[in-house]
Amino acid sequence: MRVLVTGGAGFIGTNFVLWLLHTVPDVRVTVLDAMTSAVMTNNFIYARRGSREDSVWDHFEFVRGDVRDRDVLFPLVKDSDVVVHLAAESHNDWSLENPDLFVDTNVMGTLAVLEAVRHYGVRLHHVSTDEVFGDLPLDSGVFTATSPYRPSSPYSASKAGADHLVRAWTRSFDLPVTLSIASNNYGPYQHIEKFIPRQVTELLEGRPMRLYGSGVHVRDWIHVSDHCRALWAIVTGGELGKTYLIGGACEVSNSDIAALVLDQGTWSLPASEAVVHVADRPGHDVRYALDSRETTAELGWAPNIPLAQGIRDTITWYTNNRAWWQEAKAATEQRYRARGQ
Numbered sequence: 001m002r003v004l005v006t007g008g009a010g011f012i013g014t015n016f017v018l019w020l021l022h023t024v025p026d027v028r029v030t031v032l033d034a035m036t037s038a039v040m041t042n043n044f045i046y047a048r049r050g051s052r053e054d055s056v057w058d059h060f061e062f063v064r065g066d067v068r069d070r071d072v073l074f075p076l077v078k079d080s081d082v083v084v085h086l087a088a089e090s091h092n093d094w095s096l097e098n099p100d101l102f103v104d105t106n107v108m109g110t111l112a113v114l115e116a117v118r119h120y121g122v123r124l125h126h127v128s129t130d131e132v133f134g135d136l137p138l139d140s141g142v143f144t145a146t147s148p149y150r151p152s153s154p155y156s157a158s159k160a161g162a163d164h165l166v167r168a169w170t171r172s173f174d175l176p177v178t179l180s181i182a183s184n185n186y187g188p189y190q191h192i193e194k195f196i197p198r199q200v201t202e203l204l205e206g207r208p209m210r211l212y213g214s215g216v217h218v219r220d221w222i223h224v225s226d227h228c229r230a231l232w233a234i235v236t237g238g239e240l241g242k243t244y245l246i247g248g249a250c251e252v253s254n255s256d257i258a259a260l261v262l263d264q265g266t267w268s269l270p271a272s273e274a275v276v277h278v279a280d281r282p283g284h285d286v287r288y289a290l291d292s293r294e295t296t297a298e299l300g301w302a303p304n305i306p307l308a309q310g311i312r313d314t315i316t317w318y319t320n321n322r323a324w325w326q327e328a329k330a331a332t333e334q335r336y337r338a339r340g341q
Contacts, residue, residue, distance in 0.1 A: 002028045003235075004080040006067045006113060007087030009033035011190045012127070012182075012224055014043040016084065019228040021056040028059045032076055033087070034066040043189055046324055067109040070116070077116035082123040082235055085113050088162075091193060092131070092153045093281060093339070099154035106158035107165065114169040123176045125235050126166045130183050130220070130247075131156035135285030138218060142289045145181075145243045152283045170241055178238040180231065182246040183290050186310065187224035188317045192325045193332045195219075196311070199258055200318045201329055203267045203274065210336075213280035215255035218287040222248030223310040226303040233299040247290030248303045257311075264312040265319075279340040 003020065007013045008031030020027050031044070048057055065072035067087040077083055088106045089095065095102045110126070117124045133143045134150030149164075151157040163179065170177045186196045199209040230246040238244060252260070258275055267274065296302045318325065 001026070002030070002079060002081045004030045004032060004076050004083045006032050006073075006083065006085045006109075008084075009035060009043055009062075010086060010090070011187075011194075012185055012227060013086045014047070014189045015187060015224045016086070016228045016231060017044070017060070018047055019225065020232070021060060024232065028061075030061045030063060030076055030080065032063050032065055032067060032073065035064055036089070041324060041327075046321075068105070068112050070112055073112055074116050074119065077113075077122050078120050080122055082125065083113060083117055084231065084235065085110065085124060085126045087113075088159065090129075090155065091191075092155045093193070095153055095155035095158070096282060099158075102154050102158045103161070106155075107161045110162035110165050114165060114175070117177075118169065118173050118175055121176070123235075124166075124178075125231065125238075126163070126177065126179045127231070128163050128179060128181045129156065129159050130181055130245075130288045130290050131285065132160040132163060132181065133288070136287045136289055138216065138287050142291045143181075143245070144291050145245055145294070152285050176240050178234050178240060179243045180234055180246050181243065181290065182227055182230075183220035183222050183248055183288060185222055185224045185227055187314055188321075189324075190224070191332075192329055193336075195254065196257065196261070196314060197318060197325070198332075199261050200265070200315050201325060203261070203265065203269065204319060204322070205329070206268050208269060208274050208276045209258050209261065210276055210278045211254055211258060212278060212284060215258065215275075215277065216253055216286075217284060218251050218253050218289075219257075220247045220289050221250045221252055221257075221307055221310075222246065222303055223305040226305055230295065230299075230301045233301045234295075237299055239298075244295045244299075245290045245292045246295060247292040248307075249292065250303070250307050251287070251289055252307065260308060260311050261315065264308060265315040278336075 151160045
């Protein structure tokens with residue numbers, strides 16, 4: 001099978017591509033990525049240096065280009081059996097500073113992908129986020145595939161707009177499409193501006209973790225490898241036209257994540273000095289929770305990496321791969337300091 005992964009050099013994309021190459025026989029993977037600021041380095045060069053299975057790279061191709069550039073995109077789609085669309089700007093904080101970029105990339109990029117798969121009749125899987133639903137109270141409720149969209153930030157609004165385009169094109173043009181909505185991912189190759197990598201790398205550099213506001217915000221966490229398995233289950237066995245929820249069934253507050261990071265690692269700072277609270281993000285959603293039972297019942301998929309194990313493995317990866325993140329760390333923290341965070 002020939003798989004085109006847009007945004008494949010990002011966090012989820014990198015893990016999905018590496019999982020495909022090492023797990024699925026007879027798959028050929030092409031990555032299209034613009035290598036924007038959301039990508040810290042060429043992950044595949046880095047991964048290949050540490051790979052013991054050189055032969056898998058014979059099935060891999062990387063194309064640097066913007067998903068909105070149809071002269072680049074259309075020939076790649078034509079040569080593919082399925083497109084997994086992950087290309088997106090994806091950080092809430094930075095979407096507050098530059099909303100135009102998020103709307104342009106996430107909405108217009110998705111439009112280009114839809115037009116390409118419509119032109120060639122190619123199977124598409126579109127990847128979205130639970131943030132399109134807005135948030136939930138701390139003590140009740142769960143999102144389902146039919147929950148109304150109530151995005152809170154330019155990022156989540158742009159992803160919601162992309163989802164609406166996907167559903168409209170699917171209905172209007174009878175496209176072979178599935179859509180998935182995932183909860184908060186964590187694991188290797190995640191940009192150090194994101195919550196868990198930021199806390200881990202701060203501690204690794206001898207500084208305290210930094211929690212927005214009081215730290216009560218709750219997220220449903222899923223290890224990225226569990227998400228990758230779900231994506232492939234949908235691509236190969238999902239019902240066309242359907243939306244699948246991919247959650248970790250693991251709701252934990254930011255404060256409790258910080259405590260778990262402290263517990264699963266060995267740090268130079270004493271626990272009493274290991275956490276500071278910083279200015280909260282404007283419009284910060286309180287809680288996300290996804291009901292993935294239908295996905296599990298239909299596809300036989302379920303998350304299988306316990307949070308403590310996943311956090312421990314993530315700490316080990318960032319500890320052993322400082323060369324991957326250290327150059328970007330200083331610039332990232334400078335941006336946060338400018339925001340009082």
